[in-house]
Amino acid sequence: MLKINNLHARVEEKEILKGINLEVNAGEVHAIMGPNGSGKSTLASVIAGKEEFEVTRGKILFEGEDLDDTAPEERAHKGIFLSFQYPVEIPGVSVTNFIKTAINESRKARGMEDMPANQMLKKIREKSEMLDIDRKFLSRSLNEGFSGGEKKRNEIFQLAMLEPKLAILDETDSGLDIDALRIVANGVNKLRNKDNAVVVITHYQRLLEYIVPDFVHVLHDGKIVKSGGKELALELEEKGYDWVKQETVA
Amino acid sequence: MAYTEEELKKELETKEYEYGFYTDIESDTFPKGLSEEIVIAISKKKEEPEWMTQWRLESFRYWKEMVEPEWANIKYKKPDFQDISYYSAPNKKPKYNSLDEVDPELLETFKKLGISLDEQKKLAGVAVDIVMDSVSVTTTFKKTLAEKGIIFCSISEAIKEHPELVKKYIGSVVPQKDNFYAALNSAVFSDGSFCYIPKGVRCPMELSTYFRINQAGTGQFERTLVIADKGSYVSYLEGCTAPSRDENQLHAAVVELIALDDAEIKYSTVQNWFPGDKEGKGGVYNFVTKRGICEKNAKISWTQVETGSAITWKYPSCILKGDNSIGEFYSIAVTNNHQQADTGTKMVHLGKNTRSTIISKGISAGKSQNSYRGLVQVNSRAENARNFSQCDSLLMGNECGAHTFPYIEAKNKTAQIEHEATTSKIGEDQIFYCNQRGIDTEKAIALIVNGFSREVLNKLPMEFAVEAQKLLEISLEGSVG
Numbered sequence: 001m002l003k004i005n006n007l008h009a010r011v012e013e014k015e016i017l018k019g020i021n022l023e024v025n026a027g028e029v030h031a032i033m034g035p036n037g038s039g040k041s042t043l044a045s046v047i048a049g050k051e052e053f054e055v056t057r058g059k060i061l062f063e064g065e066d067l068d069d070t071a072p073e074e075r076a077h078k079g080i081f082l083s084f085q086y087p088v089e090i091p092g093v094s095v096t097n098f099i100k101t102a103i104n105e106s107r108k109a110r111g112m113e114d115m116p117a118n119q120m121l122k123k124i125r126e127k128s129e130m131l132d133i134d135r136k137f138l139s140r141s142l143n144e145g146f147s148g149g150e151k152k153r154n155e156i157f158q159l160a161m162l163e164p165k166l167a168i169l170d171e172t173d174s175g176l177d178i179d180a181l182r183i184v185a186n187g188v189n190k191l192r193n194k195d196n197a198v199v200v201i202t203h204y205q206r207l208l209e210y211i212v213p214d215f216v217h218v219l220h221d222g223k224i225v226k227s228g229g230k231e232l233a234l235e236l237e238e239k240g241y242d243w244v245k246q247e248t249v250a
Numbered sequence: 251m252a253y254t255e256e257e258l259k260k261e262l263e264t265k266e267y268e269y270g271f272y273t274d275i276e277s278d279t280f281p282k283g284l285s286e287e288i289v290i291a292i293s294k295k296k297e298e299p300e301w302m303t304q305w306r307l308e309s310f311r312y313w314k315e316m317v318e319p320e321w322a323n324i325k326y327k328k329p330d331f332q333d334i335s336y337y338s339a340p341n342k343k344p345k346y347n348s349l350d351e352v353d354p355e356l357l358e359t360f361k362k363l364g365i366s367l368d369e370q371k372k373l374a375g376v377a378v379d380i381v382m383d384s385v386s387v388t389t390t391f392k393k394t395l396a397e398k399g400i401i402f403c404s405i406s407e408a409i410k411e412h413p414e415l416v417k418k419y420i421g422s423v424v425p426q427k428d429n430f431y432a433a434l435n436s437a438v439f440s441d442g443s444f445c446y447i448p449k450g451v452r453c454p455m456e457l458s459t460y461f462r463i464n465q466a467g468t469g470q471f472e473r474t475l476v477i478a479d480k481g482s483y484v485s486y487l488e489g490c491t492a493p494s495r496d497e498n499q500l501h502a503a504v505v506e507l508i509a510l511d512d513a514e515i516k517y518s519t520v521q522n523w524f525p526g527d528k529e530g531k532g533g534v535y536n537f538v539t540k541r542g543i544c545e546k547n548a549k550i551s552w553t554q555v556e557t558g559s560a561i562t563w564k565y566p567s568c569i570l571k572g573d574n575s576i577g578e579f580y581s582i583a584v585t586n587n588h589q590q591a592d593t594g595t596k597m598v599h600l601g602k603n604t605r606s607t608i609i610s611k612g613i614s615a616g617k618s619q620n621s622y623r624g625l626v627q628v629n630s631r632a633e634n635a636r637n638f639s640q641c642d643s644l645l646m647g648n649e650c651g652a653h654t655f656p657y658i659e660a661k662n663k664t665a666q667i668e669h670e671a672t673t674s675k676i677g678e679d680q681i682f683y684c685n686q687r688g689i690d691t692e693k694a695i696a697l698i699v700n701g702f703s704r705e706v707l708n709k710l711p712m713e714f715a716v717e718a719q720k721l722l723e724i725s726l727e728g729s730v731g
Contacts, residue, residue, distance in 0.1 A: 048686050051678070072685035081686075088683045092701025101697060102687035109688065141701070158687065 001026050007058035009046045016042045018222035027194040032201045034219035035241040040201045044170045048082040049075045077109040079165030083155040090142040098142045099161050127160040131187045148175025156187045168199045173207035185210030205237040218244050280337040292337050296406050309436030312427040322592040323621040326561050329500045336438045401446040405473050408444035423506040423543045431502040431537040439473035447482040456711050458487040472503040478513035485516040499534045507542030514549040520718050523558035530588025533560025546572030553709045555718040556583040557725040567596035570604035577606040580706040584725045585618030594624035599635035608639040611703050614650035621653040628665040636666045643673040644702050696723040
């Protein structure tokens with residue numbers, strides 16, 4: 001589904017990604033771990049097509065198609081979803097209105113009519129129940145005055161509504177207490193199937209107890225320095241990132 | 251293609267005025283220039299009674315002694331008032347009984363504007379009195395209104411048919427010498443709308459007027475008078491678009507609202523006149539005086555969506571004369587490219603327990619300047635007056651400006667006045683967030699702007715709110731920084 005070859009990217013003059021290789025297939029869950037500043041969030045943003053990052057070398061292929069020159073919204077239409085680490089506020093635009101617009105814009109891009117209102121309402125009800133989201137929450141302005149946990153839950157709600165092929169969860173666990181973490185993780189797990197894939201970006205092993213990865217990759221200084229199964233996350237937790245850093249040097 | 255700030259700017263600059271077309275209809279236009287003779291000629295042309303001619307002449311004499319105000323935060327080349335033609339009417343003169351009689355080209359123009367009368371007639375509850383240039387072309391729903399005793403016609407007709415009402419109220423809220431532009435309007439006003447709601451009558455439909463400037467070099471001077479008699483209610487809609495033009499077009503309207511005891515007037519405007527091209531060339535100069543007076547327990551509510559004009563100078567105001575009267579002002583002003591807007595309101599509290607609310611949303615993009623100017627005045631006898639003002643500004647890009655000039659004069663210590671103001675900027679992060687959810691940049695801006703303007707959009711009547719949202723999208727397509 002997603003194939004990244006020797007990806008280099010920089011912001012302004014600073015090179016952040018220095019040759020990433022990664023392949024994610026349908027039905028798989030990948031975890032990308034690494035210390036602060038290793039390039040985890042940059043990788044997520046580059047896959048989503050954020051302007052401020054310049055790809056200097058390498059390629060991102062999504063379902064065999066080169067994403068170079070593909071606008072962020074087109075990537076979204078193709079089925080790439082990014083759950084933001086810091087979701088932005090949009091005052092005056094309700095959670096419902098926002099997701100409705102998002103869904104209908106994606107449908108429009110695929111040459112489909114707007115989703116009928118009753119179908120939309122049913123879907124909203126279904127997904128908000130799944131994530132234990134209160135009715136009142138849906139009419140609040142997007143992310144305005146939301147707690148950290150509410151913001152993340154809202155991201156996963158959008159994920160559930162949009163049903164993308166590839167979901168990238170950027171530090172979704174940060175700011176969540178254990179109950180919220182469980183709800184969010186359960187939500188993600190329910191959405192998993194053989195046709196979609198999840199990339200979990202996290203600093204800690206904690207989330208991976210709930211969303212169990214098939215593969216774990218360790219990012220350090222803009223490169224994947226180690227890959228393995230889910231046990232790698234535990235090993236990392238135990239030994240700390242210094243272990244990887246030392247191994248890399250050695 | 252992904253957007254960058256530069257590309258967005260370019261796209262915005264190339265965005266042409268959507269309604270920039272021009273209808274070629276034979277017109278009966280006066281020579282340029284202004285003198286007592288012209289004023290008299292206008293009055294004659296309109297077959298007005300002598301008192302009206304004298305009223306106009308009196309106004310003209312005041313105007314001659316006055317100078318253009320310069321206190322507004324706008325820069326422009328002052329119009330040459332001797333280089334303007336003060337009267338223009340579509341040529342085919344007779345009043346029409348049905349649409350079949352109307353010049354097909356005119357109908358075509360309306361169609362382009364999306365206000366086909368056929369549709370309008372069918373649209374539930376909207377009567378339309380269309381002002382094409384200066385003379386009222388057609389009026390619908392007149393019969394239904396007449397059954398309730400409601401008078402809704404052109405001001406010219408009202409001068410002839412209902413002189414007692416016009417005589418009593420014209421200039422009663424905006425006196426002839428109120429200001430330079432009001433005096434000019436009083437001397438040369440071409441046409442406009444008149445509305446009278448009798449005692450205790452609730453107008454069963456939204457009354458609408460569409461204004462349109464159509465004749466090159468013709469200043470347009472509309473005069474509107476709305477009288478809501480005791481205990482009555484009316485919702486009045488005014489919407490405008492104009493074709494693009496090279497020369498600046500002067501527009502100086504006067505709107506007077508009279509809400510007698512226990513009456514309520516809701517006056518909504520969507521203004522989309524030609525704002526000038528990306529260099530700031532052309533565009534309408536809009537110098538408008540709008541004011542209403544509230545008697546006991548009366549309420550006047552101004553709602554405006556201003557997206558057009560090169561220059562906007564406009565302060566819909568309320569004189570809260572009667573005890574317990576209420577004034578409201580809800581405004582969205584959008585400026586782009588080189589547009590300049592200096593707009594706001596005056597709330598003059600004279601009666602006891604009077605209340606006013608001001609919600610102003612300014613959106614600036616391009617190289618535009620957007621100013622809110624407001625006055626809240628509490629008279630010494632206005633016990634327990636209350637005011638709440640909120641002025642929010644939204645900026646796009648680094649070359650535009652937002653300014654707020656709130657004036658407060660309280661002469662009674664029981665007054666409670668609150669003022670809140672915020673300034674924010676549409677961020678690239680907000681745009682990217684929307685993009686990532688599949689929403690393209692134009693739609694994202696529309697969404698963010700609509701969210702920002704929601705409190706005001708909610709105040710518009712339903713059918714107008716949709717049009718207003720569309721206008722906001724058109725006005726700001728592609729503008730972000």
